[in-house]
Amino acid sequence: xxxxxxxxxxxxxxxxxxxxxxxxxxxxxxxxxxxxxxxxxxxxxxxxxxxxxxxxxxxxxxxxxxxxxxxxxxxxxxxxxxxxxxxxxxxxxxxxxxxxxxxxxxxxxxxxxxxxxxxxxxxxxxxxxxxxxxxxxxxxxxxxxxxxxxxxxxxxxxxxxxx
Numbered sequence: 001x002x003x004x005x006x007x008x009x010x011x012x013x014x015x016x017x018x019x020x021x022x023x024x025x026x027x028x029x030x031x032x033x034x035x036x037x038x039x040x041x042x043x044x045x046x047x048x049x050x051x052x053x054x055x056x057x058x059x060x061x062x063x064x065x066x067x068x069x070x071x072x073x074x075x076x077x078x079x080x081x082x083x084x085x086x087x088x089x090x091x092x093x094x095x096x097x098x099x100x101x102x103x104x105x106x107x108x109x110x111x112x113x114x115x116x117x118x119x120x121x122x123x124x125x126x127x128x129x130x131x132x133x134x135x136x137x138x139x140x141x142x143x144x145x146x147x148x149x150x151x152x153x154x155x156x157x158x159x160x161x162x163x
Contacts, residue, residue: 024160027088031157034080034100038149041076041107044069045142052135061128066135067118073142074111077104095159097152103145114138 048069055061081104084092092098117134120126 027160028157030083030088031153031160034083034153035150037076037079038146038153041073041142041149042146044072045139045146048073048135048139048142052132052139055132059128061132063118063122067115070111070115070118070138074108074115077107077111077145080104081108092152092156095156097156100149100152100156103149103152107142107145110138110141 048066051062051066051069080100084101084104089098089101092101114134117126117131121128121131
């Protein structure tokens with residue numbers, strides 16, 4: 001009887017450790033995917049910089065391509081906000097890495113605002129120079145956020161791995 005109780009206890013402990021391990025692996029996979037998407041975010045940000053540099057020389061903007069780039073930039077933080085759940089945010093708050101979520105929120109707001117500015121330009125409500133200035137500001141913000149995003153995500157994944 002005592003052996004059966006101990007066997008049940010050991011089985012429960014093993015199952016608990018297995019669940020914790022599976023949770024950790026899932027979190028590591030999520031962190032890896034967020035890092036990959038952050039690299040895409042940075043690539044699209046670089047594409048935006050290049051487009052803006054060309055537009056200064058030609059004094060034209062390909063609005064369709066521009067909106068596509070901004071939408072691609074917006075995808076990474078939007079994905080981040082969709083996959084980071086309440087538990088993830090709680091853990092990130094505990095370990096001081098919630099900055100990653102704040103950066104994602106800020107990037108989606110910047111992207112949404114710049115898309116509105118582009119629409120205003122399309123509707124004749126905004127001058128090209130004003131839109132271009134705001135695009136340069138947005139591109140700089142996206143670049144800073146993309147670089148800043150890596151540290152809290154790396155810290156979160158490293159904590160999970162070390163735990």
